Every structure is written in structure tokens, then in C-alpha cells.
Amino acid sequence: MTSPPSPQLRPLPAAADLPRHVAVIMDGNNRWARARGMSGVRGHHAGVEAVRAVIRRAAERRIETLTLFAFSSENWKRPVAEVNALMELFLMALKREVKKLHQHDIRLSVIGDSTGFSTAIQKHIRDAEALTRHNTGLHLVIAANYGGQWDIACAARRLAERVADGDLDPATIDEQSLGAEVCLGDAPAVDLCIRTSGERRISNFLLWQMAYAELYFTQVLWPDFDGDAFDDALEDFCQRKRRFGMTDEQLEAQGA
Secondary structure (H helix, E strand, O other): OOOOOOOOOOOOOOHHHOOOEEEEEOOOHHHHHHOOOOOHHHHHHHHHHHHHHHHHHHHHOOOOEEEEEEEEOOHHHOOHHHHHHHHHHHHHHHHHHHHHHHHOOOEEEEEOOHHHOOHHHHHHHHHHHHHHOOOOOOEEEEEEEEOHHHHHHHHHHHHHHHHHOOOOOHHHOOHHHHHOOOOOOOOOOOOEEEEOOOOOOOOOOOOOOOOOOEEEEOOOOHHHOOHHHHHHHHHHHHOOOOOOOOOHHHHHHOOO
């Protein structure tokens, strides 16, 4: 996965122009399955191959961090049978895929409230992160039982505890100190967020980390999303002009 891009890959701008951090809201598994007369669970299984394809392409394109929204804190509201199937699929992926990731120098992190998962899933998460901790290729992040509001609330609570302990002056709390406490505080900010299936919302995903992210929405359902579709999103990103609050004239003066 981390070998140089093959000749079959389409030309894209230089790596310096590509996003460092891509986040993906993987949506449309159920609709994909219904369109084929299948159960929603079958759609989630079909989506696993899309996950593999996107990880492979992100590694080939030298993307630094790839964050996939696998299970939100709101997804517990789904039918019990579907939630149970998702948990089984998550555990199966941890058992079967982690060694492959390790072989390709991919580092795996899981963000979210892991206490909501079974002890078996929690153990496999810890083992997977420990096995891949020192890998230097793509940083693959799985957001599971994750919510952006939960993330920010936890970060605020940690800062409040430090204030209560006398270790932190509340007057010094700023964007940097709060940003260091949220999940992925040591990773680059999200440059590009992709959402599949035609929905146009971010669904409580990485609210702090996506402050200046470019948003890319596609009608493609997640099981049909492949490496070429990922490249389409990268190509679109490279055509955007990122101002970060500045004017076009200021950007031009900086040589942007």
C-alpha cells in the first residue's frame, strides 16, 4: 500500500498541494443494499471493500492522515440487529485487517468513547494500536462511538480539572490549549472532508478539527466508492483556493 504510485494512477498535483489530512463520512451502505434487495447488514459488509480501496489509495498518494467515521455516538439508536452486526464487523476487522496494516507500515488509532464497546473490542483496539504504534506510513484513524460535541466537552473537562488542581491559569486557555486536548490534537487539522451518498452535512464529526476543512459531497454510495472516486475528491480539493480568512490579494502577495 505504501509503495510508489503505480503508472496506472492518474496524474495529480504535487504532494505538497494535496491534503495532509482527509476525513471521510462513509454513508450509503443501507441504501446500496436496499437498491439490491439486500439487508442493511449486507451493505455494511460491502462497504468494507471500499474501506480497503480508500486506505490503499490514500497510502499511494502519500496522504499523512486518513480518518474514517465508522460509528457515531448517535448510531446506537439504530435497530439492535444492525448495531450488533456492526459490532461484529468491527471486531472481525480488528482481528483480520490489523496485521495487514502493520505489514504496510500503517499506524492505526481509534478515537471515540471506547468504554461503550465490549471488552473484546476494547482489547483488540489496544492491541492494534500497540502493534502499529511505531509505523511511519499512513496514519489511519477510525472514529468509533465518536461525536464532535463529546470530543470538545471531554477536552473542556480536562482543562477544567487542571484549573481545579491549580496546574492551569484559566486566563491562559486559548484555541491552542483546547485544540491540544481534543482527539487528534497532535495530527494536522483536517484539510478535506468527503461525504458519500449525497447527504450534505457533517453529522457531529470532528467539529473542532474541521474548522477550515474543504467539504466534498458526492452522490456515490459508500460501497461503490473506490480509489478513482477518492482521486476525484483530491482533484477537486486541488482546484480550491484556501483563504483562511484572507483576501485573494493577500494570497497572491504570499505567492499562493
